[in-house]
Amino acid sequence: MSNPSYIYKLVPSSSPVPDELPERLPLSELDATSGFIHLSTAKQIPGTLKHFFADHDQVYVLRIEYAKVEKEIRWESPDAKVCGERGGEGFFPHLYNGGRLGSGEIESVAVWNRTSGNWDEALEKAESWLLY
Template sequence: MAETADPRYVYKLVPSTAPVADPVPDQLPVSELDQTSGFFHLSTAKQVPNTLKIFFKNEPRVYVLRIEYEPIKGQIRWESPDGEVCGPRPGEGLFPHLYNGFRLGRKEVESVAVWDNQGGWDKALAGAEDWLLY
């Protein structure tokens, strides 16, 4: 991993087309991208802004799942993003990918935030500074 210390949390971004129920179900549905890749795509707090802007730019709303890192640490592989898909992402380090047989739900998700893309993701991120923790 490129960071010097383990993060406290990692984050799963879920588009508004696949809303997250409250409470979070025992097992979340698996996106087509995750199914094809064979793992859950996650981001660190530092990576969330560009992930939003690259992959969720046209989404009106995103559900952001905050996941404690320590309990899933052994199931995470820190890997480079595919430059063919998103282009280079210098300075963001390796990305956490969760390889656990697609078990992600209530047990792993610590909390959920709902962010609206009205006025751009920078505006949503500015209002989430106290929630998006490193």
């Protein structure tokens, strides 16, 4: 497996990402409990949206240059107890750096809106921004 250029963190609109990124964003409950920051590759984002953001109308998508965090990433299998099997999606990037994710790690932020009950249109509009 070759390393991706970028990896992504999805954040619900209930935890807004400020225009000016701080040095460290607050951790989600899942990340704090897990002891690492859950991330996705571009290929994994549709499944992450489906399993974790189906009831949200808006998400922030944080794009992180992989080379900046590579030394702190572990590629791990998703826990099927949380969202069931995620066949074909492979291992997920998990960031083990003491919960630090902010201005030093995040390259850019996009805001996606769910329409017609799904994320298809948002994914289509983001195609040129969502880099592999």
